[in-house]
Every structure is written in structure tokens, then in C-alpha cells.
Amino acid sequence: xxxxxxxxxxxxxxxxxxxxxxxxxxxxxxxxxxxxxxxxxxxxxxxxxxxxxxxxxxxxxxxxxxxxxxxxxxxxxxxxxxxxxxxxxxxxxxxxxxxxxxxxxxxxxxxxxxxxxxxxxxxxxxxxxxxxxxxxxxxxxxxxxxxxxxxxxxxxxxxxxxxxxxxxxxxxxxxxxxxxxxxxxxxxxxxxxxxxxxxxxxxxxxxxxxxxxxxxxxxxxxxxxxxxxxxxxxxxxxxxxxxxxxxxxxxxxxxxxxxxxxxxxxx
Amino acid sequence: xxxxxxxxxxxxxxxxxxxxxxxxxxxxxxxxxxxxxxxxxxxxxxxxxxxxxxxxxxxxxxxxxxxxxxxxxxxxxxxxxxxxxxxxxxxxxxxxxxxxxxxxxxxxxxxxxxxxxxxxxxxxxxxxxxxxxxxxxxxxxxxxxxxxxxxxxxxxxxxxxxxxxxxxxxxxxxxxxxxxxxxxxxxxxxxxxxxxxxxxxxxxxxxxxxxxxxxxxxxxxxxxxxxxxxxxxxxxxxxxxxxxxxxxxxxxxxxxxxxxxxxxxxx
Numbered sequence: 001x002x003x004x005x006x007x008x009x010x011x012x013x014x015x016x017x018x019x020x021x022x023x024x025x026x027x028x029x030x031x032x033x034x035x036x037x038x039x040x041x042x043x044x045x046x047x048x049x050x051x052x053x054x055x056x057x058x059x060x061x062x063x064x065x066x067x068x069x070x071x072x073x074x075x076x077x078x079x080x081x082x083x084x085x086x087x088x089x090x091x092x093x094x095x096x097x098x099x100x101x102x103x104x105x106x107x108x109x110x111x112x113x114x115x116x117x118x119x120x121x122x123x124x125x126x127x128x129x130x131x132x133x134x135x136x137x138x139x140x141x142x143x144x145x146x147x148x149x150x151x152x153x154x155x156x157x158x159x160x161x162x163x164x165x166x167x168x169x170x171x172x173x174x175x176x177x178x179x180x181x182x183x184x185x186x187x188x189x190x191x192x193x194x195x196x197x198x199x200x201x202x203x204x205x206x207x208x209x210x211x212x213x214x215x216x217x218x219x220x221x222x223x224x225x226x227x228x229x230x231x232x233x234x235x236x237x238x239x240x241x242x243x244x245x246x247x248x249x250x251x252x253x254x255x256x257x258x259x260x261x262x263x264x265x266x267x
Numbered sequence: 268x269x270x271x272x273x274x275x276x277x278x279x280x281x282x283x284x285x286x287x288x289x290x291x292x293x294x295x296x297x298x299x300x301x302x303x304x305x306x307x308x309x310x311x312x313x314x315x316x317x318x319x320x321x322x323x324x325x326x327x328x329x330x331x332x333x334x335x336x337x338x339x340x341x342x343x344x345x346x347x348x349x350x351x352x353x354x355x356x357x358x359x360x361x362x363x364x365x366x367x368x369x370x371x372x373x374x375x376x377x378x379x380x381x382x383x384x385x386x387x388x389x390x391x392x393x394x395x396x397x398x399x400x401x402x403x404x405x406x407x408x409x410x411x412x413x414x415x416x417x418x419x420x421x422x423x424x425x426x427x428x429x430x431x432x433x434x435x436x437x438x439x440x441x442x443x444x445x446x447x448x449x450x451x452x453x454x455x456x457x458x459x460x461x462x463x464x465x466x467x468x469x470x471x472x473x474x475x476x477x478x479x480x481x482x483x484x485x486x487x488x489x490x491x492x493x494x495x496x497x498x499x500x501x502x503x504x505x506x507x508x509x510x511x512x513x514x515x516x517x518x519x520x521x522x523x524x525x526x527x528x529x530x531x532x533x534x
Contacts, residue, residue: 159433
């Protein structure tokens with residue numbers, strides 16, 4: 001038992017994001033993973049029990065919940081003595097938008113790509129507007145790369161169908177800067193180590209599972225959403241994205257997602 | 268005969284470039300058309316007889332020849348009483364570089380294209396260097412479009428193989444500005460009118476032929492070399508490039524190129 005307990009503590013410490021322990025952001029990851037369905041609620045007690053092992057105090061959780069309510073992400077109701085928290089429609093929509101990319105085990109790189117080029121000067125704004133509403137990667141101040149077919153209305157933009165052939169270091173460096181490369185390799189190593197040292201006889205509680213899943217998803221989210229699914233030529237040679245993804249899902253697979261009812265019943 | 272003479276005078280007036288009668292530039296066109304071969308020489312007398320009908324005085328021709336010698340385009344020797352002028356190796360090389368494009372009756376638009384994108388800021392210089400040594404079209408300050416395969420060394424540039432899909436008005440306008448569109452339609456109309464009004468029994472002298480050819484080539488050169496052979500999508504709907512080219516060659520075909528010996532023998 002000592003061994004099992006110390007593995008959980010070690011895994012929590014190892015999987016905690018060294019760069020971001022912002023509590024409101026962890027709560028967003030938690031709801032996205034465990035309670036994204038309409039009607040899914042997490043009790044205040046469960047929330048505290050899932051998050052506290054990360055070294056976060058109940059007071060910090062209350063402050064974060066207050067902020068998330070103010071920003072329209074979360075609503076709270078009372079059920080008897082317990083407070084119950086759930087995502088608003090806005091929160092669910094935000095969460096649903098990134099869910100496919102976070103949980104894609106084997107994303108296919110799109111085969112068709114296009115470039116949009118704005119006129120120097122005033123044209124930048126047309127491009128900015130488009131980049132806000134669709135998923136584009138900036139190649140330069142007035143050039144954006146997008147997957148799939150051209151937008152129906154290119155407005156004042158020059159549009160090319162393209163195949164990337166050469167990507168210099170400055171662009172790879174801009175797309176995958178040092179901190180992102182490090183976040184990727186350190187998550188890969190942490191997930192691998194947690195998987196490999198996990199005692200074979202460990203039966204986690206739903207709350208322990210929720211703690212570990214939240215940590216993994218939170219940290220992976222911050223890696224996977226920062227770099228777009230570009231063709232391999234865009235990534236630096238030491239980019240560990242594929243390995244990191246493999247380790248993340250290998251570990252998550254040992255931690256089947258508990259239902260909200262399961263985590264709430266333990267409080 | 269009156270009719271024939273007046274047609275020649277009218278054609279000369281009509282074919283003269285309303286935007287550029289710079290004498291040194293006309294002489295460059297003349298040598299490029301009539302005496303581009305190594306060893307080909309044009310006598311001073313022939314030069315005057317070819318150019319004078321354009322309303323250019325012998326003194327202006329002398330000044331232009333002086334400038335062309337100073338710039339390394341032309342050399343002059345004496346042969347008995349006559350001065351003989353010819354292109355230097357530099358002049359021949361400059362001339363040879365543009366000859367294929369000037370005399371191409373039916374240019375094929377290249378099928379493969381590529382875009383090179385420089386980093387904002389310092390990267391512009393890499394692109395500038397490349398654009399000086401190869402034929403590229405600027406799409407923006409840091410984006411250049413080139414025909415054919417990628418350069419072997421793209422240096423610090425992002426490189427895409429591309430197919431153009433949408434070209435907005437601002438780019439068409441930049442590639443074919445109003446003055447170029449007008450130069451194109453006015454040359455088309457002038458060449459067509461000269462062809463259609465030409466008396467059937469007219470037998471031009473080698474010097475008359477040389478005058479008309481020089482005027483046509485000079486004016487066409489300034490249209491054809493200003494716009495690159497881009498795919499049709501890049502041109503404004505009123506771009507008369509194809510029609511202009513057709514009229515230019517229809518008229519040139521009625522004026523077979525005289526040899527240097529032929530034009531020199533008349534002086």
C-alpha cells in the first residue's frame with residue numbers, strides 16, 4: 001500500500017504542469033474532461049477532492065470558481081447542502097471547440113492547404129479578421145496558411161493552393177519555440193515515467209483517476225492546442241509531438257474516465 | 268505613290284511610342300532587332316536614315332550614341348569615311364536576355380509555380396537578392412512568385428509549390444497598372460490600323476522596313492517586358508496582351524528583317 005500511495009503522489013507531482021498551475025484553467029480542463037455533457041454537474045466537494053492533491057488550497061478554488069462564473073463559463077446551484085457546478089452553454093461551446101483536437105489519438109495531417117496573402121498595409125486587417133474566425137497559421141505579417149479548400153469568399157486576398165517544400169529555421173522556431181518544445185518533451189517523459197512505474201495492482205478511486213486525468217489533459221491541452229496540425233516539414237527535428245501524444249494516450253487509457261455521478265458520490 | 272508615301276508617314280507617326288521616344292532606348296531596340304549577331308555592324312548613315320523619319324534629329328542620335336558608348340553598350344569604329352556601330356559583348360548579352368520574350372509569338376504559361384516567403388524584416392534582403400538574379404514577381408513586400416521548380420537553395424525562405432486560385436483587384440492593378448493597359452491597347456490598335464491600311468502594292472526599302480520594325484519592336488518591348496508571363500487569373504479583364512501580340516506579329520511578318528548589309532548599302 002505504501003508503494004501505491006507514494007506512486008500516486010509522485011505521479012501527481014510529476015504530471016503537474018511546471019509552467020501553468022492557474023486554478024481557473026485547471027478547472028476548465030477538469031470540466032472539459034469529466035463534465036462536458038449538457039446536464040453534467042460536479043459537486044463542490046468533489047472539485048476540492050480532485051484538485052487539492054495538486055497542492056491547491058480550497059480558497060484558491062473558490063476564487064477561481066468566482067472568476068469562471070463572472071466570465072460566463074460556469075454556473076453553480078445548490079442541491080441540499082452541496083453546491084453543484086456545471087458549464088454554461090458558452091463554456092460547453094468553448095470546450096467542445098477544442099475537444100476533437102485534444103482527444104485525437106492519430107490526427108491526419110490535411111492533404112490540401114492554401115495560402116492567403118493580404119495587401120501590404122490595409123490588407124492586414126482582412127487577414128486578421130479571417131484568422132480570428134478560422135484556424136490559420138501566420139507565416140508572416142500578411143501571409144496565412146490554412147488547411148483544406150479555400151474560403152468561399154477570399155475578399156481582397158490573393159489565394160493559392162499550396163504544397164510546402166522548404167521551411168527555414170526561423171519559421172520552425174516561431175511555430176515551435178523553445179518553451180513549447182520543452183513542454184512537449186517534459187510531458188512525454190512525465191507520462192512515460194508515470195506509466196512505467198505504476199504498480200500493477202493499483203485500483204484508483206474515481207477521484208484519484210479524476211485528479212490524474214485532469215493533470216494530464218490540462219498539460220496536454222497546452223501543448224496540442226499551441227501548435228497546429230501542420231505537415232511534418234514545419235516542425236523542428238527535435239519536435240516530440242508524436243511521442244508525447246502516444247505517451248499521453250497510453251497513460252489515459254489506464255485511467256478510464258469516471259462519470260460525474262461516480263466522483264460526486266465520494267463526497 | 269502618294270498613297271504609299273503617305274501610308275509610310277502615317278504608320279511611322281502611329282507606331283511611334285507616345286510615352287517613350289528616348290533615342291538611346293530606340294537605338295537599343297534597333298540593334299536588338301537588326302544587328303544582335305556578333306560582328307553585325309550598322310553604319311552611322313544607316314542609323315540616321317532609319318531613325319530620322321521618327322522625327323529625331325541627327326544631333327540627338329549622336330548624343331545617344333555617345334551615351335551608349337559611355338555605358339558600355341555600343342562600340343564604334345571607322346571604315347573609310349563611314350563610322351560603323353555595333354553592340355559590345357555586354358550589349359549583346361543584355362539584348363539576348365530579353366530577345367526570347369520579345370519575339371515569342373505564342374508563349375506557354377509555365378505550369379508549375381512557386382512562392383518564396385521571406386521573414387518580416389531582415390528576410391526581405393534575401394528575397395531582393397534572389398529577385399535580382401531570377402525572374403520573380405513580387406506579390407507583397409516579402410512574397411515572390413516564380414515559374415518552374417524551386418531554386419536549389421531556398422536559403423532562409425519558406426517555399427511552397429502553388430496554384431493561383433484567386434487574385435484580387437489590388438494585385439491585378441499593381442501588375443497591370445492603367446498606363447500599361449493603355450500602352451497595350453494603343454499598340455494593338457496602331458499595329459492593326461497600319462496592317463489594315465497598308466497598300467497591297469507597297470515594296471518598302473530595307474531602310475523603311477528597318478524604321479517600321481524598330482518602332483514596333485521598341486514599343487512592344489516596353490509592353491511585353493513589363494508584365495511577366497503569369498497565368499490568366501492575374502490579369503485584369505480588359506488586358507489586351509494576347510491581341511496586342513497577335514497584331515504586332517501580323518505586322519512584323521509583312522516586314523521581313525533586312526540584313527545589316529542591306530541597310531548599310533543604301534547609305
